[in-house]
Amino acid sequence: MKVAVFSDIQANLPALEETIEQIERWRPDLVVMAGDLVNRGPDSGGCLRRFDEMRRDRGWLPVNGNHEEWVLASEHRSVETPGERALWGFTQWAWSQCAADAERLRGWADHLTFHPPESDAWVHVTHGTMAGNRDGITPGRSDESLVGALPEDIALFIAGHTHRPHQRRTQCMLVVNVGSAGSPFDGDPRGSFGRFVWQHGRWQAEIRRFDYDRDQARRDFLNSGFLDQSPLARIVYHEWERAELLIAGWRERYQQAVLAGELDAERSVRDYLQGLGLE
Structure with a gap:
């Protein structure tokens, strides 16, 4: 049995197209998309429709991510203050891209289990x-901290986030984290996905890295209108470009003050990126 799992496309259509090409060439028996197909990128609608084609035509399966939840919640979210608009601006925009096809996004399972x-x-x-879709497994996380966060009687646990x-x-x-197909944070800008083979009575895992058309992805970021949706979109763009998590530092230093109306979001982002030497 051959299984492919990918995660965290983050609305990057060129990365999704190459992921599809890579997986189709390998010809697995089962393909799972482990969440965060949409949001934090320029083309949530295009990614949703393209994945849904593979779901209908090839039987690919989706798992719900935190960004699917946030995008769907935007249908009814009230965004009133400038701070809230800064925080949720590009997510509201992602919802506008997905709204016409929202039924394709609803009802995804939080967990998927199978066996050979x-x-x-x-x-x-x-x-x-198991603690939630925002509880992630990083290389630096201790085994002790995973007690209670993993299911019992499982041979292979696969995640993203x-x-x-x-x-x-x-x-x-x-335990395998397949990384991100569309926006890695490990310093390597190439996408990644997991290939899993049941062979000789055990699961064997391989993480594959791949190049894709980053020039087109860059044009999508710059020309789609994504960067106009919120000052925070510029941080997300630099994260994609550098393959490095950056927004967590902004949240720690500035988010509370921006939401409270004590600090302008544009100024906070400018100061933060200037401090990193990015603007």
């Missing part, structure tokens, strides 16, 4: 962990 036909070596796929590919053995199972 001839074995009970169960596989569990989710976006984060952190945008950092990683694998280890703990709690009698293989």
Whole structure:
């Protein structure tokens, strides 16, 4: 049995197209998209429609991510203050791209489990962990902190969310984070996905890195209107360009003051990026 799992496209259509090409060439028996197909990028609508084609034509399966939840919540979210508009601006924009096809985004499972036909070596796929889809597994996270965050009686646990590919053995199972196909945070701008093979009575895992048309992705970021939706969109763009998590630092230093109306969002982003030498 051959299984491909990818995650965190983040509305990057050129990365999704290459992911599809890579996976189709390998010809797996099952393909799972482990969440965050949309948001934080220029083409949520295009990614949703393209993935839905693979879902209908090839039987690809989706798992819900935190960004799917946030985009769907935008249908009814009240965004009133300048701080709220700064925080949710590009997510509201992602909803506007997906609204006409929203039914394709609803009802995705939070967890998916399966096993090889001839074995009970169960596989569990989710976006984060059992503690929630924002609870991520990074290379630096300790095995002790994963106690209670992983399911029992599983041979293979597969997740995404952190945008950092990683694998280890703990709690009698293989744990694999497939990283991000569209916006890695490990310093390597190439996309990644996981290839899993049931062979000789065990699961074997391989994380594949791949190049895609980043020039087109850059044009999409710059020309789509994404960067006009919120000052924070510029941080997201630099994250994509540098393959590095940046917005967490802004949140820690500025978010509370921006939401409270004590600091202008544009100024906070400008000061933050200037401090990083990016503007």
